[in-house]
Amino acid sequence: MNSTIKIAPSILSADFMRLAEQVQAVEAAGADRVQIDVMDGRFVPNLTFGAATVRALRPLTRLTLEVHLMVTPPEDFISLFAAAGADTLIFHQEATPHSHRCIQHVHGLGKSAGMALNPSTPAALLNELWDELQLVLVMTVNPGFGGQKFIPQTLKKIRSVRGIIEERGLNCEVEVDGGINVSTAALVTKAGANVLVAGSSIFDPSDGVAAAYQRLHAAALHGVSESVR
Ligand code: DX5
Numbered sequence: 001m002n003s004t005i006k007i008a009p010s011i012l013s014a015d016f017m018r019l020a021e022q023v024q025a026v027e028a029a030g031a032d033r034v035q036i037d038v039m040d041g042r043f044v045p046n047l048t049f050g051a052a053t054v055r056a057l058r059p060l061t062r063l064t065l066e067v068h069l070m071v072t073p074p075e076d077f078i079s080l081f082a083a084a085g086a087d088t089l090i091f092h093q094e095a096t097p098h099s100h101r102c103i104q105h106v107h108g109l110g111k112s113a114g115m116a117l118n119p120s121t122p123a124a125l126l127n128e129l130w131d132e133l134q135l136v137l138v139m140t141v142n143p144g145f146g147g148q149k150f151i152p153q154t155l156k157k158i159r160s161v162r163g164i165i166e167e168r169g170l171n172c173e174v175e176v177d178g179g180i181n182v183s184t185a186a187l188v189t190k191a192g193a194n195v196l197v198a199g200s201s202i203f204d205p206s207d208g209v210a211a212a213y214q215r216l217h218a219a220a221l222h223g224v225s226e227s228v229r
Contacts, residue, residue, distance in 0.1 A: 005220045006195045008066060008175065008212060010035045012048060013146045013199030019053075020060050022209060026202065029213035033064035033088075035197050038081070040071035044178035048148040050086035051077075058085030064084050066090065068116065068177070068197075070143050074104050082109040089116035090137050092159070093125050103132045114175070118142060119151050123161050132170050135195070136161050138189065141178025150179030155191045162192025182219040189223030196220055 003047060003229050009031055014022040024035055036057075039048040048144060053063055067086040071077055074091035075098060081089060089106045091139055093115050096102060106113040114135030128135065139146040158176060165172050176188045177197035198216055205212040 005189055005217065005219055005224060006032055006173075007202070007220070008035045008070075008195055008197045009202045009209075009213070010037055010146065010177070010188070010199035011203075012037045012195050013203040015091065015203070018227060019057070022203065023057060025209040027061055029210040030217070031213065033066045034061070035068055036086075037068050038071060038077070039095045039144065043072040043092065043175060046144045051080045054081055054084035054086055064088060065126050068113075068137065069095075069097065070116075073098075074131050075105065077147070078102060078105050078220055079109065081112050082106070084224075086111065088112040088114055088135065090116050090135065091203035092116045092118065092143075093121055095113050098211060099129060100132070102220055103129065107132075114173075116177075117144075119154055123157055123164065128162060128218045130168060130170060130172070133170075134164075135173040135196075136176055137177055138193070140176050140180065141177055142182075143178070149180055150181075150184045150187075152167045158188055158191040158193050174221060185216055185220040186226065188222045190227045191223075194226070 009026040020192050039046045041047045064087045066088040067081045069091045072095040094129045103113045110132040116137035118139050173195050174193045175195035176193040180196045180198045181201035202212050
């Protein structure tokens with residue numbers, strides 16, 4: 001499978017009663033990570049997983065556990081999720097005035113750091129931090145729920161983030177999240193995204209996780225072939 005494009009299944013849409021099985025199914029389908037959406041009911045109007053979920057998943061899979069912290073302040077939760085077994089910690093630029101300190105904290109724990117930008121937040125707010133980041137997450141929906149509609153205005157920001165990374169020669173992933181499915185996958189990869197978070201389009205389809213994963217990955221590759229034309 002072409003590894004330039006990665007799919008990060010978001011377990012927010014998984015069947016929580018069969019979570020272990022579903023995570024092992026996406027691992028078997030070729031995923032290199034799963035995303036765990038942590039919501040605190042304050043930064044976003046929803047409540048989801050705690051560190052106990054990460055701790056329970058850790059021994060079950062070799063996948064990278066990517067924790068997307070939709071909490072405020074993120075600095076209060078970084079150590080907790082790192083100790084539970086997270087490999088990558090993503091926090092929101094809008095959730096703290098101390099982004100640089102949060103990144104230092106994540107790196108100090110030997111983990112990878114990512115920053116997420118809500119649809120209304122410009123990429124320019126990362127200007128002092130580009131060299132520190134392993135991943136930038138461009139939200140393609142307003143965070144808080146799965147199954148939302150993709151916001152096409154975010155394509156411009158994906159292009160500008162990819163442009164900055166290329167220009168500076170950075171080793172930083174461009175991840176997108178929200179409303180990613182077989183209709184929108186090629187749009188975001190053509191714009192420069194290389195990691196696609198997907199919840200409902202992976203876990204909802206009736207023909208199973210493996211088929212849904214292959215379908216989405218194939219659709220995403222279309223955007224890559226179009227972008228090189
Ligand atoms: C939303 C979460 C997403 C969500 C994606 O705030 O960050 O990861 O689970 O779900 P879909 O792919 O269904 O839009």
